[in-house]
Amino acid sequence: xxxxxxxGHRVARSSRLWDISxxxxxxxxxxxxxxxxxxxxxxxxxxxxxxxLFKLATPLVFASLSQMLxxxxxxxxxxxxxxxxxxxxxxxxxxxxxxxxxxxxxxxTIAAYAAFGLLIYWRGLPSIIVTLGTSFIWLGTAVILLxxxxxxxxxxxxxxxxxxxxxxxxPICIAILSAAVGHLVISRSSYGPVLLGAGANPRAIExxxxxxxxxxxxxxxxxxxxxxxxxxxxxxxxTSGDPNIAPSYTLLGVGAAILGGGSFTGGLVSPIGTVAGxxxxxxxxxxxxxxxxxSTWQIGSQGVILxxxxxxxxxxxERTS
Amino acid sequence: xxxxxxxxxxxxxxxxxxxxxxMWIATAAxxxxxNAGAMLSGALAFxxxxxxxxxxxxxxxxxxxxxxxxxxxxxxTLAAYVSMTVMHEQSGLVLPGLLVALGVGAAAGALNFxxxxxxxxxxxIATLAWSFVFxxxxxxxxxxxxxxxxxxxxxxxxQRVAGVQIMPVAVMVMTLVxxxxxxxxxxxxxxxxxxxxxxAANLAGVEVGRVRLQAYVLxxxxxxxxxxxxxxxxxxxxxxxxxxxxxxxxxxxxLGGTSVAGGxxxxxxxxxxxxxxxxxxxxxxxxxxxxxxRLLLTGVLIILIVSIVPRERTS
Numbered sequence: 001x002x003x004x005x006x007x008g009h010r011v012a013r014s015s016r017l018w019d020i021s022x023x024x025x026x027x028x029x030x031x032x033x034x035x036x037x038x039x040x041x042x043x044x045x046x047x048x049x050x051x052x053l054f055k056l057a058t059p060l061v062f063a064s065l066s067q068m069l070x071x072x073x074x075x076x077x078x079x080x081x082x083x084x085x086x087x088x089x090x091x092x093x094x095x096x097x098x099x100x101x102x103x104x105x106x107x108x109t110i111a112a113y114a115a116f117g118l119l120i121y122w123r124g125l126p127s128i129i130v131t132l133g134t135s136f137i138w139l140g141t142a143v144i145l146l147x148x149x150x151x152x153x154x155x156x157x158x159x160x161x162x163x164x165x166x167x168x169x170x171p172i173c174i175a176i177l178s179a180a181v182g183h184l185v186i187s188r189s190s191y192g193p194v195l196l197g198a199g200a201n202p203r204a205i206e207x208x209x210x211x212x213x214x215x216x217x218x219x220x221x222x223x224x225x226x227x228x229x230x231x232x233x234x235x236x237x238x239t240s241g242d243p244n245i246a247p248s249y250t251l252l253g254v255g256a257a258i259l260g261g262g263s264f265t266g267g268l269v270s271p272i273g274t275v276a277g278x279x280x281x282x283x284x285x286x287x288x289x290x291x292x293x294x295s296t297w298q299i300g301s302q303g304v305i306l307x308x309x310x311x312x313x314x315x316x317x318e319r320t321s
Numbered sequence: 322x323x324x325x326x327x328x329x330x331x332x333x334x335x336x337x338x339x340x341x342x343x344m345w346i347a348t349a350a351x352x353x354x355x356n357a358g359a360m361l362s363g364a365l366a367f368x369x370x371x372x373x374x375x376x377x378x379x380x381x382x383x384x385x386x387x388x389x390x391x392x393x394x395x396x397x398t399l400a401a402y403v404s405m406t407v408m409h410e411q412s413g414l415v416l417p418g419l420l421v422a423l424g425v426g427a428a429a430g431a432l433n434f435x436x437x438x439x440x441x442x443x444x445x446i447a448t449l450a451w452s453f454v455f456x457x458x459x460x461x462x463x464x465x466x467x468x469x470x471x472x473x474x475x476x477x478x479x480q481r482v483a484g485v486q487i488m489p490v491a492v493m494v495m496t497l498v499x500x501x502x503x504x505x506x507x508x509x510x511x512x513x514x515x516x517x518x519x520x521a522a523n524l525a526g527v528e529v530g531r532v533r534l535q536a537y538v539l540x541x542x543x544x545x546x547x548x549x550x551x552x553x554x555x556x557x558x559x560x561x562x563x564x565x566x567x568x569x570x571x572x573x574x575x576l577g578g579t580s581v582a583g584g585x586x587x588x589x590x591x592x593x594x595x596x597x598x599x600x601x602x603x604x605x606x607x608x609x610x611x612x613x614x615r616l617l618l619t620g621v622l623i624i625l626i627v628s629i630v631p632r633e634r635t636s
Binding site for chain 2: 076078116119123125126128129130132133134135136137138139140141142143144145147251254255258263264265296297298299300301302303304306307310311314
């Protein structure tokens with residue numbers, strides 16, 4: 001009896017340790033990359049330097065968290081980037097002139113996003129192929145609305161994105177805030193285990209009296225909302241609309257969620273890790289230009305960075321298991 | 322009830338062919354019967370490339386849940402650049418060029434598997450990271466310039482004998498070989514066993530790692546072959562030549578009746594799905610629709626087809 005208790009205790013503790021090591025990895029990578037940048041250019045270690053380095057990270061943080069929610073359910077979303085592009089176009093076209101129309105379109109797209117999530121569950125379809133289809137739908141709608149790049153962001157939005165809060169730069173503020181909210185909901189609240197369970201062991205959750213359909217609908221809607229926030233913040237940064245602005249967000253978001261300790265088997269994700277993963281990927285580009293890597297090798301070096309960080313994950317998991 | 326029975330009689334992989342046929346009829350009805358033949362031979366030629374790259378992707382997807390190769394477009398581009406550099410537009414060097422291209426593909430596949438096995442990465446991430454590296458390599462090799470293929474290669478990809486195109490027929494033979502390989506060969510049985518249940522296959526004496534390595538190497542080789550042939554067909558290697566094949570290679574496999582969960586594969590179905598994709602593009606083009614509407618309809622059709630196809634419960 002006491003044996004079982006101590007064993008349970010040990011399992012709990014080692015899984016806690018595992019959690020910390022998984023989240024610590026992207027954070028560690030982030031710190032190392034920052035250290036290299038500050039060594040090369042000490043002037044970057046300032047409020048202004050941080051703002052510049054992480055300027056483009058905010059939309060990627062939201063897109064990665066959106067992707068993380070889908071991965072939590074054991075699915076994958078290949079349409080994330082084109083969804084962000086659609087929101088970008090809608091924002092640049094309507095939010096300034098007729099905010100009511102813009103908000104109505106946001107709600108409709110989020111509802112459509114959740115409906116496709118429901119279709120995947122209802123018909124037992126592979127999410128990889130359905131979201132490939134929806135990526136064409138979002139992109140097509142965006143091109144119909146805005147055939148060539150244009151439009152303009154409302155001033156309050158671009159104003160907010162260039163706002164400088166005291167002490168902590170805005171991109172860092174948003175990253176910390178969204179990581180904290182995600183952590184509270186998924187890793188701390190009483191709903192957390194239910195959400196994770198819906199991905200890891202759906203049958204158990206259903207037997208416990210939860211409606212899988214309801215959970216999946218809510219999670220997909222939340223993911224749509226986060227992708228919407230990604231589109232809004234992106235428009236605030238670029239100040240114009242372009243249907244093809246964010247296709248890379250799809251795979252970068254998947255990368256961030258996996259870097260942050262997520263797994264494709266579902267039910268295993270970490271919001272803090274995902275945010276750190278997104279910041280790492282956003283910083284990788286800046287690091288490479290600070291290291292003066294020739295532009296022809298920059299994409300390749302990003303692949304190498306991905307390998308280096310993930311190789312750390314193997315070392316860590318070998319030590320704890 | 323009756324409809325359900327009829328639907329069960331039609332195998333899932335035939336849906337691609339049926340949809341492709343419907344698109345062909347619709348387009349022919351719109352633009353006149355005179356174009357129907359040209360349309361079909363165009364779809365067969367373009368479809369052949371999707372089939373070659375899709376067959377490789379199928380082997381990887383069938384080797385188990387989560388296995389996928391996102392590096393195919395960059396392997397395709399890299400192999401095209403390397404072989405064009407080797408051949409230098411000389412028809413006599415086509416064979417060495419082909420061998421070099423296949424070598425590049427096989428090496429890329431082995432590297433993909435190495436990253437998955439040694440670093441224990443999810444295949445989607447490992448192959449994505451390698452694809453960045455391959456992309457950079459192709460960029461350094463060729464820059465922005467388009468490298469031209471030797472004449473003999475272009476001849477093979479466009480030539481017809483007695484009105485029949487050589488290349489699509491050659492690819493059909495490849496599909497047949499893949500089918501026999503899956504059904505009858507030791508490799509094929511081991512591959513499907515590994516995909517169905519890795520642990521059980523391992524206990525039954527299948528060397529799971531080696532089977533997966535072979536799947537990834539074959540996938541890389543076929544992607545390289547696609548790149549090699551594509552340069553002959555389109556008149557040169559270009560940096561963005563592989564872009565459309567990232568999603569298409571996966572889509573033709575899944576619409577062709579192969580399960581994403583692994584352990585089950587269908588080589589013939591890839592042809593149906595590839596024809597469907599190419600005829601759909603032709604149809605939407607002949608209807609003179611706006612670019613946006615075309616994209617929207619593409620998405621709707623993909624989702625429609627995949628939701629109609631009855632699915633065997635895999636658990």
